[in-house]
Amino acid sequence: MSNPHFSTKERILSAAEDLFARSGFAGASLRQVTASANVNLAAVNYHFGSKENLINELFKRRLDELTAERTKSLNKALATKPVSLESILEAFVAPALHLASDRGGGQSFVRLLARAFAEQDQRLRRFVSDNYGHVLKEFAKAIHQFVPELQKEDLYWRLDFVSGALTYAMSDFGMIKKPPTLTEEQHRANAAKQFVRFAAAGLRAP
Amino acid sequence: MSNPHFSTKERILSAAEDLFARSGFAGASLRQVTASANVNLAAVNYHFGSKENLINELFKRRLDELTAERTKSLNKALATKPVSLESILEAFVAPALHLASDRGGGQSFVRLLARAFAEQDQRLRRFVSDNYGHVLKEFAKAIHQFVPELQKEDLYWRLDFVSGALTYAMSDFGMIKKPPTLTEEQHRANAAKQFVRFAAAGLRAP
DNA sequence: GTCTATAAGCCGATAGAC
């Protein structure tokens, strides 16, 4: 959390990610954040202006990367024949799981994301919808092509269930214990496989 | 929130449920709670001892009822032939949806529950597991009988996804807009139908 | 049981020296 090889700004971001994931935005104070980052209290306001803006930059940093990875991943899946419902779901979940198993803060971020969604934070929803909504729509469109018999309304219900299953499972990632015989990489691949199977079957429900 | 027909204690519980659901445990202060409940600030400590204990009693009140309803509901489903995977899932979700559509605070509580799980609150998880775990295990057992080919590990993954889909969808309940042509009751029945279909198909995935 | 008043402490934010 206080690795001196990183800049003050980066140390603050990492410490904040970890503490906010653990205690929530209201629950973790800037004093705790700066102490954990081995940085002066005033540095937050100098580098970020306010607590609120620190939170925004924190989300931006990760979501920009996650969305870019998902776009790349979707295009690759659509270009690799045969395309299937499973390959699209895989393209959606793989970058998220990769982030979730990154010990360099990504793990905290995934929990933070689940938390922020549960908090129904309207500003964050707006932010996500404005900045990353188009990618989510591309996935929805691609998925719909493989369950064309679904009415729009049914599709939305099911996509909602799929998001919920993923968000929840990822924030819990690690609770379903990794057997010591599996590497981190294998465990992640297994999680993806389990999710894709479940979600594909749920989407295809009669 | 300040209905004078209810006791001070009940008014505090209702106001707290609503405010904690909206702003989180750390985000909502006892001052806001007591103001919303039209009650003196000191009343919280008089009736509950501390903020922490207020939160505990709040969960206990709802979860006792929800768990009792689920037990009743499961026994009824198991006694009504033919028993199916769908009827068991229905028995699990119906009491939760009933709570979620109760404007007398249940709606707030459901969102609070989603939030608390996302918060990974260890005390709460322990509390749930200690006090209501046996009912959840009964459901898991009943479900397993209808997908006997699943390995324990696969079953656990899928139950996790099912919980996630439900928790998340319920906290969002109302986001998938109720068409004005449907009554509250019809919308709830529709949500249950959508969920049961999705979850059953997901659990039966090859 | 309900009230006022207050204790004791943490909060975010900033002014200003270096």
Add this chain to the structure above:
DNA sequence: GTCTATCGGCTTATAGAC
């Protein structure tokens, strides 16, 4: 860019009158 010191405001919790 980093530091100390501090402001004004909010927090939970409690003591004690009614």
